[in-house]
Amino acid sequence: MEFRLLGQFELRDGDRGHHLGGPMQRTLLAHLLLAGQAVRTTDDLTRRLWGTADSSTSTLQVHVLRLRRLLKATGCSATIETSPGGYRVNLGDDTADVTEFHRHIASARNTDDEVRELHALDAALDLWRGTPLTGVTADWPRFPEVRALTEARDEARTRRAELRMTLGRSPDLQDLRDLIAEHPEREHTRHLLMWALHRAGRRKEALATYEDAYRYSVGQLGLEPCRQLRELQHLVLSGG
Template identity: 35%
Template sequence: MRYRVLGALELRDGDGWTSLGPAKWRTLLAVLLCHANQTVSTERLLDELWGEDRAPQSATKLLQTYVSRLRQTLGDEAGQTLITEKQGYKAQGYRLAVEAAEFDAHRFEQLVEEGRRSLDREAPETAAERLREALAMWRGAPFADVPPTPAVATEATRLEECRLQAVDARIDADLGCGRHTAVLGELEALTAEHPFREELRGRLMLALYRSGRQADALAAYRDLHRLLSEELGVEPTPPLRGLHERILNADASLMAPRAPEADRPAPAAPRRAPVAPANCRPPAPRSPGVMARSR
């Protein structure tokens, strides 16, 4: 069985994705997925399904019915996937056993971590590929068709923040690959949506500067400076002020890295290839990173 929550809650067992019908079933599965591979107590499930003060007298029996129906849907009548944790003969809670490859949220976070590690190793092409694959898994708001509960709302907020961080990292990777022009429109839209995010503003400034728009990069900084001063009464952080100073001084080290060797045309073969010492070729210049690495 496979599960998707980066959008509507869906299951896949065979060829197609399907959704659970009744809202209480979706809520139960969503809460168990929020705590995948962890035991969720019966009391916690009752609170999530009905609220602390609204559970009917038959709530415990209803929960057992929902668990039974969910097991039927999962093809898990033996209770090997949706596991009952017991004390004596009484159910104390339930645990949903989930492999990372079966759950889109877990797989998304795996890919994001792989992308970040590639960025740390200064392999932006690989990082961009992993991060694009991760972001392509999103179909909408997390748990889009699940009634809100404390656990679901908390996990949805966390996943949305993870998505924003993945977008940031993917833009870093694209900038590291010299794709500053390609990401400009996206950066402008994200900055308008999140005007107080300084690291995002720094990426926009860098992309504008690398695109030959120094004046626009400086204007982007002034807009943020005014916004922070008027709304919060604070100054931009030292890293952003440092980037502004470097752009103001037309720091050449901020310019885009050279395109990868595979993207450059091969030079024409010389008529005579002189023999040179193995160490005569100067090392390739290191590519400057985005704001966080260029301080």
């Protein structure tokens, strides 16, 4: 079975989904899965669930017991283990998409072969189905591991575009536009989009990309775009 966190939070067995309890059990399970093989201390869990480490540990124990029963009822092999000072998830024969994402990202970083790197990034990004942990009640962006996940995804998207261009392939232009909308301050992404459009013979769109970058940089930062963007604008204008 697979625990899915990179989109709607769910446990899937092929096409079949399994009930993961009420809001507290689902949130508790999500925090444990985000920790991977690491132990979440009792203080950390109570702080994450109730905003303070002073909450009753007996209340946490009740929710852990309920979660254990829920997991057993699904027939999955994952279990909640008690460790000194806290709890951890042992996935057993099950998988978690967040764990697979990190594995593919590590594979991409650890190869010198650009084709293999691209394949690893494709595999990592294919696991994403939307906003992480959709359907779980919590302010997820405030937790560092969720912010790190999103940042790793955006870095992978940018690197994938670079590799596709290096390998003579066309990057996903809409994905680059989405990245710019999400992070308008990142001039490197604007440069990638502008270069991809220029290489595809879409001169007008490439120049419009520069104009957007210029308006943002001057309007928000009080600076002209970076040298790489200005040089690329000159190249496009000259027909190079």
